[in-house]
Amino acid sequence: MNITHFKNTQALALDESNPVAVPLSEPAAVTSTTSVERSDGVETGVWECTPGRWRRQIVHQEFCHFIAGRCTFTPDGGEPMEIKAGDALMMPANTTGIWDIQETVRKTYVLIY
Numbered sequence: 312m313n314i315t316h317f318k319n320t321q322a323l324a325l326d327e328s329n330p331v332a333v334p335l336s337e338p339a340a341v342t343s344t345t346s347v348e349r350s351d352g353v354e355t356g357v358w359e360c361t362p363g364r365w366r367r368q369i370v371h372q373e374f375c376h377f378i379a380g381r382c383t384f385t386p387d388g389g390e391p392m393e394i395k396a397g398d399a400l401m402m403p404a405n406t407t408g409i410w411d412i413q414e415t416v417r418k419t420y421v422l423i424y
Contacts, residue, residue: 315347320357320419321378333366340365340412352424359417365410372404372423380416385409 317323325343334340340363346356358375360382367384376399384400385391386408394400394416 315349315355317345317355317357317419321417323357325357325359331360331363331365332368335364335366335409339363340410354422354424355420357417357419359415360410360412361415362412364412367406367408367410369402369422370405373400373402373406373420374423375400375402375418375420377416377418380412381414382416383411383413385411 323345326345328341328343330339330341341361343359344356346354346358348354354371359379377394377396379396381393381395383391383393386406389408392400
């Protein structure tokens with residue numbers, strides 16, 4: 312059994328910091344992550360993003376639970392979704408669209424490859 316345990320995800324120090332891949336605002340939003348990729352095709356971790364607008368390009372199915380912040384996600388061809396701490400999302404594979412981060416968000420996530 313391969314168990315991943317992240318304690319106190321709201322206070323967890325994150326490892327990587329990078330600008331988003333396709334920014335739509337200046338300055339570009341910056342993301343920070345700590346994650347574990349498992350051999351069974353699953354990645355899990357904690358992710359944070361500073362305010363800004365950018366295009367989501369992840370092609371994998373994703374479940375995420377927001378633990379801090381406030382943002383809007385507008386899927387291509389869909390209606391905007393207001394998201395805040397406490398909300399959870401399940402995004403099907405190939406969900407693309409625009410993130411608009413109004414207040415730094417932090418989420419736990421699971422990507423299924």
